[in-house]
Amino acid sequence: MSSILIKNAQIVAMDEKGTVDTGDVLIEGGVISRVGGTIDTEADKVIHAAGKVLLPGFVQTHIHLCQTLFRGRADDLELLDWLKQRIWPLEAAHDEESIYYSAMLGIGELLRSGTTTILDMETVHHTDAAFRAIEESGIRALSGKVMMDYGDEVPLPLRENTEQSLRDSVELLEKWHGRDNGRISYVFCPRFVVSCTEELLVGVRNLSQRYGVKVHTHASENIGEIALVERERGMRNVAYLDHIGLASPDLILVHCVWLDEAEKRIIRERGVKVTHCPGSNMKLASGVAEVPDLLGRHIHVGLGSDGAPCNNTLDMFSEMRLAALAQKTLHGPTVMNARQVLRMATMGGAEVLGLEKEIGSIEEGKKGDLILLELDEFHAYPSFQADPYSRIVYSAGYSDVDTVMVNGKLLMENKSLLTINKRNVLREADRSIERLLKRLPNIVGAVGSKA
Numbered sequence: 001m002s003s004i005l006i007k008n009a010q011i012v013a014m015d016e017k018g019t020v021d022t023g024d025v026l027i028e029g030g031v032i033s034r035v036g037g038t039i040d041t042e043a044d045k046v047i048h049a050a051g052k053v054l055l056p057g058f059v060q061t062h063i064h065l066c067q068t069l070f071r072g073r074a075d076d077l078e079l080l081d082w083l084k085q086r087i088w089p090l091e092a093a094h095d096e097e098s099i100y101y102s103a104m105l106g107i108g109e110l111l112r113s114g115t116t117t118i119l120d121m122e123t124v125h126h127t128d129a130a131f132r133a134i135e136e137s138g139i140r141a142l143s144g145k146v147m148m149d150y151g152d153e154v155p156l157p158l159r160e161n162t163e164q165s166l167r168d169s170v171e172l173l174e175k176w177h178g179r180d181n182g183r184i185s186y187v188f189c190p191r192f193v194v195s196c197t198e199e200l201l202v203g204v205r206n207l208s209q210r211y212g213v214k215v216h217t218h219a220s221e222n223i224g225e226i227a228l229v230e231r232e233r234g235m236r237n238v239a240y241l242d243h244i245g246l247a248s249p250d251l252i253l254v255h256c257v258w259l260d261e262a263e264k265r266i267i268r269e270r271g272v273k274v275t276h277c278p279g280s281n282m283k284l285a286s287g288v289a290e291v292p293d294l295l296g297r298h299i300h301v302g303l304g305s306d307g308a309p310c311n312n313t314l315d316m317f318s319e320m321r322l323a324a325l326a327q328k329t330l331h332g333p334t335v336m337n338a339r340q341v342l343r344m345a346t347m348g349g350a351e352v353l354g355l356e357k358e359i360g361s362i363e364e365g366k367k368g369d370l371i372l373l374e375l376d377e378f379h380a381y382p383s384f385q386a387d388p389y390s391r392i393v394y395s396a397g398y399s400d401v402d403t404v405m406v407n408g409k410l411l412m413e414n415k416s417l418l419t420i421n422k423r424n425v426l427r428e429a430d431r432s433i434e435r436l437l438k439r440l441p442n443i444v445g446a447v448g449s450k451a
């Protein structure tokens, strides 16, 4: 049984009590076995962490690894142009290799900046390649192929047959769900109501119940979407999802910017989970989700950066900052304080994923998903009696993360990734997007070379 002993860290535990304490943490067999005080024991590895901050790894509850290769290729566009002229054609041009490097590029960025768990929505095809990247990298992930079987504007290569979409999903589920002692999970990912038939959504509901697997979808991101759903399905978006039986504790809705009172009640009463993506919502001008209101209703809300082309980083520090500042602009400076935001980035995300007993805080019995921040820098000083939450949320950043572990396995040490060959991934990401852009005109004639 391998063990890691972390010595003299400032432990910001993110437990219910809000423990902040300087001391040692022992991880044995991938699990946190002791927290706090001085632990004098032998360990396979000892990390001297004096002056560093020990945190639970960040949990991001909405990512599109398959879109990391499209970073910077869909900026400053109207949302539907963003989606239909750029993202869908680009996704349609993916092959196994480009999916793999898109995922590796994204995971490299996520681990480098302290994210240890993700909820990831892939594209229609080649999802095996994303799972391979997830498996090799060591990140904790729930992932699934996107499902879309409806809509004239969906490019043909992405437009699925209903039965086939369900079958392909189950095939991936049977192959990947529960891999590596549950580090990898499958999740059903119908893209959003506007691109799914009712038959598909009901099929997803039945399979989710049969296999005990979660469902993740975009919902109520923009005004046009909810109007379209209301026109076509005769109900508001979340009300419709409830009507067809999808609203349950296993449903994770991302965005939820445009909810009415009845929909908020549905979410609360059915135990539906919510993901907030402030960077994406601001960049695509979707609106500002009513997060303080949702939290006030005891709805579980996690944070995510969405795909690289609508953010454009996958950095949780940036997302935390935006989550706080966006609400202050609207509701005054006292809402969304630093501790609340950090909770959303850790325990809040764990609750959204149903993993609150396993990750999200530093407590005995939880998995060794931990990060260390090295804050010995101008931007994080003075450190004298500094409020740790303020320091982490408002001052710290991407490059301060220096150690990352998942399941007690070191994935980054001294700012160097151990499971990902950075040089190779950067080079192959460039080659992959170059080849993908060459394929693009053949796949979707309508898309110009600028895409």
Ligand SMILES: N[C@@H](CCSC[C@H]1O[C@@H](n2cnc3c(=O)[nH]cnc32)[C@H](O)[C@@H]1O)C(=O)O
Pocket: 064, 079, 080, 083, 087, 191, 192, 193, 194, 218, 219, 220, 221, 222, 224, 225, 226, 228, 306, 307, 310
């Ligand atoms: N990041 C996400 C979604 C971006 S599209 C943003 C929103 O546009 C919505 N949408 C898609 N097609 C239409 C449409 O034809 N009219 C109005 N809204 C749409 C859709 O529901 C989604 O919430 C992704 O990569 O899939």
Ligand SMILES: [Zn+2]
Pocket: 062, 064, 218, 254, 306, 307
């Ligand atoms: Zn998204």
